[in-house]
Amino acid sequence: MAPDDLRALLPFMILAASPVAVILAIAFYRGHALSFIISIAGLLISFGSLFYSFRYAPRAVTPLLIIDRYSLFFTGLILLATLAVSLISFGYLENRSYRRGEYYALLLSAALGASTLVASSHFASFFLGLEILSLSLYAMVAYTRGSRFSLEAAFKYLVLASVSSAFLLFGMALIYSYAGTMELAGLALVSRAGPSVFATAGLAMMLVGIGFKLALAPFHMWTPDVYEGAPAPVSAFVATVSKGAVFALLVRYFSAFSLHDYPYLFWVLAGISILSMLIGNLLALLQNNVKRILAYSSISQLGYLLVAFLASGPQSFAAVSYYLASYFVAMLGSFGIVAVLAGPRGELVNLEDYQGLVWNRPWLAGIFTGMLLSLAGLPLTAGFIAKFYIVSAGVQAGQWALVLVLAASSVIGLFYYVRVIAAMYSKRLEAVPYGEVPVGGGIAVAVLTVALLWLGIWPSTLIGIIQRMIYGN
C-alpha cells in the first residue's frame, strides 16, 4: 500500500476511528455530551479531510475501494446527513433514560458502512459495507428498547434484511461463477458477453437485495413498519443515508450496463419504478400516521429516482445526484421535525397531534410545510428543481411512459402532503403535550431549511459541483 493510498483513505480512517474513540471514552467516563461531541468532531474532521484526499483522487486503493470525485461527493453527503442525524438525536435521547453513549458508536459505524458502499469496487467491499451498515441499523432501530414497537421493528428489519442479504450473496456467487471476477466492474462483462441463465438469475437476485435496501416495491413491505417503530432520528437515517449509499452504488455500476442493450433489466427496473411510485403514493393516502406517510413517501421518491436512473447518460447522473441531495434535506427535515416535537411521553405521530401546530410551534410548522412542499416538488424548494431535472432527463431519453406515471403519481402525492399541511394550519383540537424544542434538533432543522431554500433558489452552486464531479474539471 503506497502512502498516497493511505492519504486518499484518510476520511474513511478517521470515520472508522471515531466509533472506537466513542467506545473508549465511555469506558472511562460515561456522558452523553462527551460521546456526542466526539462523534460531531469525528464527522467534521472526516468531512474536512475529504478535501485533502481529493488531491489524490481518482485512485483505486486495493481492488476493494475506489476513491474518486464520485465517491468523495457521496461520502460528503453521507457525513453531512449523519451530522444532522446526530444533532437531532442528541436532543431526542436527552429526553430518554437509556444508555445513550453507545448510540453514537452505532451511528458512526453505520455512516462508515455507507461510505464504504459508495467507494466500493468489489463484491467483498460492497457486502462488507452493506453489512456494517445493516448491523448498526438493527441495534439503532431497537435502541429505545422500552418500546414494543421499536423491538418489533428491529426484529422485522433483522429477518427481512438477512433474507435480502442472502439473495444478494447468492446473486453475487452466480455472477462470479459466470464472469470469474468479484470486481463490480465485471458486471459490465456480463452485459457484453450476451445472455446466460446464470448471469441473468444472478443479476435478478442482486437486484432483489438492492431493491430491499432501497425499499422499492415489491420489496418495500418492511418500510412503514420499521419507520414507524424506530426512533425518529433513526428513521431519518434509514430513509436517507442507507438508501442514498445503495443508490449511489447502483448508479455507478449498473449504468455501466447500457440498459438498452439489456432490455430485460430495463423493463424489470421500469416496472419496479412504476410500481413504487404508484404504491408509495396510493398507500400514503390512507395513512393517519405521519411516520408511515413519510415512509410511503420515501418509497415513491425512490421510484422517481429510478426514472432518472433509467434515463442513463450524464444527464441522469446529474439528476440522480441533485435529487438525492434534495431528498436528503427534505427527509431529514421531516423526520427531524417529528423528533424535535417528541414529548416526554413519546413521539407524536398521529395526524391529530399535528392539528393546529402552527398556533403552538409556528416555526416548526413553517419548516415542516417547506419540507413537505419540497417532497411534493413545488417551486422555490429544492424538490422542484430536483424533480425538474428528473423529468427533463426522462423526457430527453424519451421515457414517456415513466414520465407520465411520475407526473400522475406526483399529483396523487400532493394530496397527502397537503393533508398534513392543512392539519397543521387548521384549528387546534386540544392541548397536545409538545416537548421543549431541543437546541441541537432546532439548529439541525433550521440549517436544513436554509439548505432547502438555498437549493431551490440558488441551484447553480450544487449543480456546478455535480457537473464538476461528472465531467471532472
Place this chain on the structure above:
Amino acid sequence: MKLYLLIPALPLAGFLINILFGKWFIKDKANWIATPAVIGSWIIAMITVAGVMAGHRVSEDLYTWVISDGFRVPIGFLIDQLTAVMLVVVTTVSALVHIYSAGYMKGDKGYYRFFAYLNLFTFSMLMLIMSNNFLQLYFGWEAVGLCSYFLIGFWYEKKSASDAGKKAFIVNRFGDFGFGLGVMLIFITFGSLHYETIFGKLGMIAGQSVSVLGWTVSLPTLIALLLFCGAVGKSAQLPLHVWLPDAMEGPTPVSALIHAATMVTAGVFLVARTNPIFNLSPTAMAVVGITGGVTALFAATIALVQNDIKRIIAYSTISQLGYMFLACGVGAYGAGIFHLYTHAFFKALLFLGAGSVMHAMGGELDIQKMGGLRKHMPVTYWTFLLASLSIAGIPGFAGFFSKDEILWQAFASGGVGRVLWGIGTLTALLTAFYSFRIIFVAFHGEFRGTPEQAHHLHESPASMAIPLVLLAVGAVASGWVGVPPFIGEMFGVENSNLFGAFIGHVVSQPAAHGAPGQEMMVTAMSVVVGLLGISLAGVFYISKPGIPKALAKNFSGVHKLLWNKYYIDELYNFIIIKPTLWVAKSVLVDTTDGKIIEGVVNGVPRGIGSFGQRLRKLQTGVLQNYAAMMALGVFVFVAIALMILVGGVKG
C-alpha cells in the same frame, strides 16, 4: 448590498408585516408600517434618480434561477432614464396616497388589509418598471393586475364592487393573453428575455415574415401588436376600456394611485420600453397612434355628459392615456412619457380631490347634488382648480407643456399625424370643457344636496389636505422641466427641454421638422381651444344654465348615446357575455361538468380509495407474509428474465 434593491424591498416588507400581523396586532396602526415603508422607498428612489442624472445606469442580473441550459429565469434590474421617470411617478404618488389614505380609510374594518394591498401594489409596480427582462415585467404586470382586482373589490360585500373587480380581471385577461403570446414569441425568436439582448439582435428580424392562420405578417409587426394587446388592456384603450370606469367602485385613493397615476400607465411604459421593436414596424406604430387618438376623443365625449364625479375623471383618464399612445404612435415616446409624468400629478390630485368631496358629502358621487362646495372646502377647491387648469392646458401649468409637445410632435410628423393632431386638438377642447363642468357644477352655485349633507360639509383633515397641496405643486410645476425651446428662448433659457434631453437617452425622439412659426401656431391653437372650453363650460353652467338641458333635449339621440357610453357594455353583453354564459351553462355545466367531469372527479378518488384499501390488505404486519412477498418478487423477476432470455435465444 445594492441600495436600489431597497426601493421594492421596503414596500414588500411592509406588506408582509401587515398581512402577517395586521389582523391581531397592528390593526388600526397599519399605516404606521405601510407609509414609512413607502416614504423610505421614495427617499432611496430619489437618491437613485439623482444617480441616473449623474450618469449612473444600472443594468445587471442579480441572479439567475437556472432551471436548465435552455431555460433560465432571470431576476435583474435596469435603471435608466425611463425607469427613473417612472420611479419618480410611482414612489411620489404612492407615498402621498398612503398618507392620504390614513385619513380617508380611518375606521374601515379592513384597514390593515387595505394598507397591505397598497404596499403589495407598490412593490409589484416597482418590480415591473425596474425589470431588465420580459419575464419579470410580465410577473409585475400580472401582480399589479391582481392587486388592482383585490382593491377594486375591496368592499367585497358590495355586489357592484366585487363585480367590478371581476370585470377588470376578466377584461384584462383578453389583453394579457396577447401579451403572453408576445413574450413567448420573443423568447422563441431571440432565445432570450433580456431587453438589451433582444434589442441588440433586432437586426435579424427586420424584414422577416411569419405566416399566421394563412396570413403573412411581418414578424416585428406581429410581436409589436401582441405586446400592444397587453398595453390596450392594462391602459384601458378601445376596445378594452370598459373595465376602468367600473373600477371606480374601489376606494378613491386606489383610483388615484392605481387607476390614474401608475398601473394604467404601464401600457404606455411597455410601448416606450420596447420602442426599438415598435420602430421596426410602421404598421404597428400606426395602430398605436390611431388607437390612442380615437380613444382620446371617444372617452372625452362620454365624459361630457356623465354626472358621477369619479366616472368623469375615469373617462378623462382613458382619454389622457389615449394622448400618450397617440404620442408613441407618431414616434414621440419622450412626449408620451412626459405626459405620463405630468398626468400622474394632476390626475391623482383630481381623484384625491374627488375623494375629499365624497368624504365631506357622505359618499355622494353625483355632481348635480353638489354645488357651492368652494365655500366649505377651500383647500379642496383651490387644488382641484389647479389640477383642472393643468389638464385643460393653460400655459404655465404642467399639463400645458406635455400636451403641447404631443400635439406638436403629431403635427410635425405629417401624414396621419396631421389627422391625429386635429383629433388631439378637438379632444383638448372637450377636456377643458368637462373638467370645468365639474368645477362649475360642484364647487360653484348653490348647494343642491340634502340638508343633512349641508350640515355635515367640512374641509378634510390635514392628513388628506397636505397630500392635495403637495400634488398641486406637482400639477403646476412638474412641467417646467420640459419647456419647449421656443418658449424657453423667450425667457432667455437655453436647452429648456431638459426632460426631452433626459429621456432621449432611452427612446428615439423624432427630430420634429417644421418651421418655428408652425410650432407657435400649434401651441396657440391648443391654448385657444383650452380657453374656449373653459369659457363654454362657464356659459353653460354659470351664466346660462338652461343651455345644457335644451341641448340634451334637441339632440336627445346624441345625448342618449353619450350617456350610455355608446352602448359598448351592452354590445359586449350581447355578443360576448350572453353567448359565453349560454355555452357555460348548457354545454359545460349541464353536460360536461355534470356528467363527464363529475363522473371522473368523483369516480377516480373512489377508485383510488378502494384500490388502496385492497392494497392495504397485503400490508398485514406479519413478517412471514413480507418475506413471502419478496420471494414472490424474485420469482417473478427471474421468470420474466428467463422468458425474455429464452425468447431471445430462440429468436
